[in-house]
Amino acid sequence: MARFLAGAAACFLMITGAFLLWQGRAEQGAQLPAAPPPPPRIEARAPIAKAPAKAPEATAKSREEKRFGRADKNDDGLIQAEELLSPRRKSYAKLDKNGDGRLSFEEWAVTTIDKFNGADRDRSRTLTPREYATTAPKPVKKSCSC
Numbered sequence: 108m109a110r111f112l113a114g115a116a117a118c119f120l121m122i123t124g125a126f127l128l129w130q131g132r133a134e135q136g137a138q139l140p141a142a143p144p145p146p147p148r149i150e151a152r153a154p155i156a157k158a159p160a161k162a163p164e165a166t167a168k169s170r171e172e173k174r175f176g177r178a179d180k181n182d183d184g185l186i187q188a189e190e191l192l193s194p195r196r197k198s199y200a201k202l203d204k205n206g207d208g209r210l211s212f213e214e215w216a217v218t219t220i221d222k223f224n225g226a227d228r229d230r231s232r233t234l235t236p237r238e239y240a241t242t243a244p245k246p247v248k249k250s251c252s253c
Contacts, residue, residue: 178190178191180193202214202215202217204217222242223242225241226238226239226241226242
């Protein structure tokens with residue numbers, strides 16, 4: 108059966124190719140019409156004299172230099188471990204609910220656990236599809252500045 112279908116498809120392709128070649132031949136002696144004359148030239152008006160706008164000066168700092176500058180809090184040209192860790196201490200302290208300096212899984216996942224407990228209306232410790240639907244993130248409204 109597969110050979111029959113392959114033969115039929117090949118025959119169809121050959122007939123299609125022959126038809127396209129037959130239709131694609133140009134007629135002998137046929138010429139294209141002459142191109143239309145160009146439109147009359149319009150004289151350009153003199154440009155309005157404006158003061159040339161100066162481009163803003165490019166800063167020499169590259170993206171990596173700017174990133175280094177943000178991390179170097181005391182501007183000594185070196186980044187100490189404390190400078191790199193200090194912004195993270197505040198977020199860690201927010202997660203460390205009991206203040207013991209160690210982060211347990213429950214402390215780390217407090218947002219998810221709170222979201223689960225808030226959605227579990229019947230306190231069955233399981234979420235039905237309707238309860239789970241309440242945990243979906245709110246759609247972000249995109250404001251168009253068109």
